[in-house]
Amino acid sequence: MNAFDASIQTYIVDAAPASSFFARAVADIAGLALFKALPPLAIMSAMWFKRDPSLEHRREMVVAILSAAVVAFAAGRLSAVFLPFRHRPIYDAGLHLTFSVASATGNPLRLWSSFPSDHAALWMSVAVGIFLVWRWIGVLAILHCVLFICLPRVYLGLHYPTDVIAGAIIGAAVVMLLTRASLRTRFAPPVVRFMERWPATGYTLAFLFLFELATMFDEPRLLAGALLKAL
Template identity: 35%
Template structure:
């Protein structure tokens, strides 16, 4: 790989356009934070989804458990997309092409997870579908009514991460990117609504967060770092940076379960 891949190819006018677009994205996120899940139209769409699929759940034990296991197995959701990332890194390195997309993917996914978790923890509590007494929905086989009890529903951080990964892949390969978006929608997002863990609007909101963070905000943040600094960091710390990249991808594959566990443990110790 050449250090040229860490230089910024765009000029000031491009940066200004991306900055304005990012401001629009931030305002959109603010709108999501304030009123997305309370919109009458959104509530109607959510209810329509569950009214439709309540006639599908518990009709087939095999179908229900297959979909439920997909949502419960973190590696089944994210590892195929992360394998595409590894393939792209190695293939583009072999061809002498830029791997700058990987940095954008890392920053974008980190932002998406952070923003979605902050919104979920500090926005108004929204009970998950399986805990909503006003929602008539027959839970599929294999789902207990106590699953994720007490956790707010909006937005879906799983959807945010999945679509942020897909957006990062799309930067490097349009064909693989489209496949990744389809995978994120069908395998990552849909099972969580089918299982009653999220409303469709939670998943769409998470997807928008992931897309905006990876496609718009991450490039802006990377642009702020001077090209000389990026080149110097790469030349001096390349083995360390790629090692950290591997560890970060492992955490993405497991939905940061270890980080969450130790974070909760530290929170209990500090009495927060």
């Protein structure tokens, strides 16, 4: 545990209101898609449907941003697998901190490395992507990611500050790379044309994709894990 993580983690936990209601509210914010996923995805939907002369460019950007979100999420997950294992703060006795909802945290998290935060990677990529298209709304999206996704996970002891910082850097870097014209124009226009030519099929697939993105592909991952165990 480095001094930077320890000092910030201690400050956030100690500065927060000492009440079970507050802790439960933060846990709900951190766990429910209503708070963490729906606002940025709603903005992405508005970005797709807003009619103006820049419609084609914005739709390409939407495709690139959502693609970056998947890549950033995968990069965060793979990094957690291949980088040196790091226990989560709730299991670090050396911090001498009591996390209010530690008893409700599932044991599987003991086996999953804390570094980096895949939540921060995914949702910061979307927030920075929004910023690249709509500046002032993007600022709000980034603040939403920090306040409703990153900080709650630090407060709850699910991540250290450097976990969410690293995840956010991954997300920002991936979206800035994939939204560059030299890369975006290679894969985004065919998707946009498909959506415009076959809207019924396209929007059905888009709905399914956005649902899975909002839940961070929890059910497919659970099914894949069950199949691997069965095999």
